[in-house]
Amino acid sequence: MKVLIAAGGTGGHLYPGVALAQEFKRQVKDALILFVGTSRGLESKVLEREGFSLRVIRVEGLIGRRMGKTLRALVLLPVSLVDAYRVLWDFRPDLVIGIGGYASGPVILLASFFKNRRVVLEPNAIPGWTNRILMRIGRVDLAILAFEESRGFFHQKPGRIAILGNPVRRDLVMQETENTHSGNTLLVLGGSQGAHSINLAMVQSLEDFKRLKQDLFIIHQTGERDFERVKRAYEEKGVKAHVEPFLFNIARFYREADLVLCRAGATTLAEITACGRPAILVPYPHATHDHQIRNARALANTGAAVMIEDPQLNGAVLVEKVLELMGDRERLRQMAQRSKAMGNPRATEEIVKHCLALVNTHSDRSPRL
Missing domain, CATH: 3.40.50.2000 (Glycogen Phosphorylase B;)
Structure with a gap:
């Protein structure tokens, strides 16, 4: 065939x-x-x-x-x-x-x-x-x-x-709900082409993350355009991170993540819910008919994710939300269960x-x- x-x-x-x-x-x-x-x-x-x-x-x-x-x-x-x-x-x-x-x-x-x-x-x-x-x-x-x-x-x-x-993809579906990384790992995805506003907010947040959350490890897919700038910022601030323009073995990184920061495209959300990962969703503000906002609200309304609209995103807001969630392991566990329940x-x-x-x-x- x-x-x-x-x-x-x-x-x-x-x-x-x-x-x-x-x-x-x-x-x-x-x-x-x-x-x-x-x-x-x-x-x-x-x-x-x-x-x-x-x-x-x-x-x-x-x-x-x-x-x-x-x-x-x-x-x-x-x-x-x-x-x-x-x-x-x-x-x-x-x-x-x-x-x-x-x-x-x-x-x-x-x-x-x-x-x-x-x-x-x-x-x-x-x-x-x-x-x-x-x-x-x-x-x-x-x-x-x-x-x-x-x-x-x-x-x-x-x-x-x-x-x-x-x-x-089957390697995502076959994952267990619980992650294999017992620490505090944040996975940052901007889609395959990156997301400039998310990259910028992450750069703004690095000083506070280093000061307030020294055990945080960040996996960051930047896209090609912002890669050099973002990677240099991590190095200058001394924040532990794995930074790439594109993450090819995404199943591995979903498996390691305690929390995902990403856009709200349909494919990304299908992957997140298949893996059962809690998420902070920042919908792309120029998506046709605001469909990413609608996608994000669907997950947020069930407690599987929280949403930050793009105009409100900055380093301070991001630090506050990440620390709030990372500091409440029971809430992360419940979010993961609700995320998994929404998957197909x-x-x-x-x-x-x-x-x-x-x-x-x-x-x-x-x-x-």
Whole structure:
């Protein structure tokens, strides 16, 4: 069986695809997996490490960009369709999966003309434009949604939508709820590209952390842009830390963390709840339809996390909240339990089963490509 996965750009689009690829390999021993993305996205750094191949297409996003970049993206549209055609012709997949983002648009669109089975995965409560358009023009056999509220954006026949949650990599799902680190470890994540406001607040807080919490150990994913500055600040303040632009073995660091400080993207929250980690959530303030604020409130309302809105974030606020939580081990334990209860560890397995059923149901149709 051949599976083509169009995913990438950021970790939020890429890692659900990696989770699905790993699960296809587990359920179908002879499965062949190929990713489609761009040369600029995170996929160019991650997929080789994960053991998967990547084909790149020339495509750029259209929504929310300046006029010059929008015009360039429009010029590239026919080029992206040609690139997608070549990938589909060369690989001849049984199934094509799009994880949203601009790379999946031309691939899913072209796959529909060649009768490939087509699935889109929507990780957010408010669907992205790519998936909305693909569903609206009828180019999708099955839409897999993470949230019930997303259903209203897609007017599809019964059976063409499934609410199954967000896929999470198996090494995260298999972790125990209790962490393996008995100290005071703070894991700081800004998403795959980092988060400048979180990085800045952490730099502002280092002097107080050193003075008030000398046994604190920080694991910090900064993103490329702020890496040198943040790493230098830790060294100058003498705060114990492991600082990297990107944390590839994230399962290990989740396992060691007593508390996570991060954004509130759907993929990040799926990972946190799969691992059962308490969190301080700082939603990205410019997310479409404020979906990160809605995500964060969902966890905060259950007691699995606390939320600090981005405009209120600074070093003093961060120190106060981290010390408050780190000083109350019982509260951290309860937050971890509530986080775990919100997770959906079977989502990846169920999504792959639905995909396999789709392929098997249509196996008697006309040959593809």
